[in-house]
Amino acid sequence: MNDLLKKLQDIEQRISCLIHIKDTDNWGNLSVFRDECEQLKNSFYDMDEDALGAALIRLEEAVVFLEERCEAELTPMERVRIVRSPLRFSLKDILENVYEEYTELGGEGEANIDPAMVVAKAYIVRRIKKKPYTSPVMVIGQEVGHAEEFRNGGSCKPWGNEKALRYMKVAETEGIPIHFYIFTPGSYPVEEYPGAAQQIARNLYAMTKLRVPMISVISEGGSGGAEAIGLSDFRLMFSHGYYSVISPKGRRPSRARCGKARRCRRSLSKTAPGSSTSRPRKTSSSAPSTGSSRNHPWAPGAMISTFLPWCARRSSGPPTRWCSKPRACVVSGPMR
The missing domain is CATH 1.20.1270 (Substrate Binding Domain Of Dnak; Chain:A; Domain 2)
Known part of the structure; x- marks a missing residue:
């Protein structure tokens, strides 16, 4: 029973x-x-x-x-509801299920000054001829939280992006790859005096010069919150995710009348299928389209199979880009 x-x-x-x-x-x-x-x-x-x-x-x-x-x-607006569902997996779920072990790193003075931005030193174990090898990686991403209001729904403040930049440089010093996870509707709406736009610009400038492999995994990527950690060598997008410079409801007041959020959502064309028509994109792996939630077992296998080739690489030699051109990929994800 x-x-x-x-x-x-x-x-x-x-x-x-x-x-x-x-x-x-x-x-x-x-x-x-x-x-x-x-x-x-x-x-x-x-x-x-x-x-x-x-x-x-x-x-x-x-x-x-x-x-x-x-x-x-599925309509574009329904895809937005999928990624914003409370049943959707988050960064903490990925850290628990994808990586062998991890240690969360704090902000300045060992204090996490922005709970929306999570940084962790993680490890992936791979086997070569039945012999295990452990590869360290730096995991940086937004945590929307499981009903945790203090994380602001994954919307980072300027000091959260500054923490991400600090550990990007730490990863470059240690010569380990960086895995970015984008789970944000956008940056936190603060006044201009903390320098939100300036901090995003500093992140972008620094990421163009990092000498380590970088991967971005996109679930919900909106506005400057995604830009702050979205510039990478290899981009993956969940099949029900989206990636855009603005959310549909944020675009509605400036470009359309009230009640036109769905029309704005279609015109942005920012889902994985819509993005595939405007830039190179390939399918990485398949997964069940239904019947999955934050504890569904498809995610670890799909991600690790993509990450392992990158984990074997180290930053060495001249400060050149690891890829001549950024590549992108779609991971077929669950509907829930």
């Missing part, structure tokens, strides 16, 4: 995710399926186990059909 209860809770979570993506419960009779889940939950211990299992199988088949239908006709 415990397995059936977990299955019912998983189905209920997937229905809630579809309602969040569509922003309505009228699509695909989602309200009916949600009510059916509530009825099964209320009468869970009163029903026969075989009857309950048959009802869950029928309900799961309907949810799978709706997930495939939703995946086939």
Whole structure:
């Protein structure tokens, strides 16, 4: 019975995710399926186990059909809702599942002066002829947090970008690759006196001269928050992610009337499929399109298979770029 209860809770979570993506419960009779889940939950211990299992199988088949239908006709605005879902994996989930071990590094004076920017020294273990080799990397990225308001939803302040720049130089000194993870809707809206734009410019200027391999993994990349750590040799974008100079709701007041966020979202063409028409991009790996959340096992294998060739490289020789031209790649990610 415990397995059936977990299955019912998983189905209920997937229905809630579809309602969040569509922003309505009228699509695909989602309200009916949600009510059916509530009825099964209320009468869970009163029903026969075989009857309950048959009802869950029928309900799961309907949810799978709706997930495939939703995946086939995703709009740009729905992709934004996917990356901003509370069920979406974050940087801490990646650190826990992708890397062998990691040590989070603080800001100035061993104090994390901007919780939205997370920096960690991590390790990846790879095998060559059955012999393990450990490769250190520097992980830098925004943490949206699991219902943690003090992280400001991944929006960094100028001193957070300064912390990222400091550890970029540390990675160059140690000769280890840098992995950037972009999970931000944009920079935190502060006054101009801290020098937000100036700090982003300093980051960009320094990143053009770094002599170590750099990889950027993009889930939600908006405005200057993405630019501060987005310049790299190799760029990956989750298939449901986006990368743009401004968010759709931020563009709406300046370029369109009220209620035109969806139109602005289409014109920006900043999703992985939309970006592939404007710059070189290749498909890296496939993954299940549905049925995954922050603990889904697809992420470690997809990322490590891409990172390992870069982890073997070290900064040596003249200060030249590692790539003649930045490359980009799409990682087919989960819908949830």
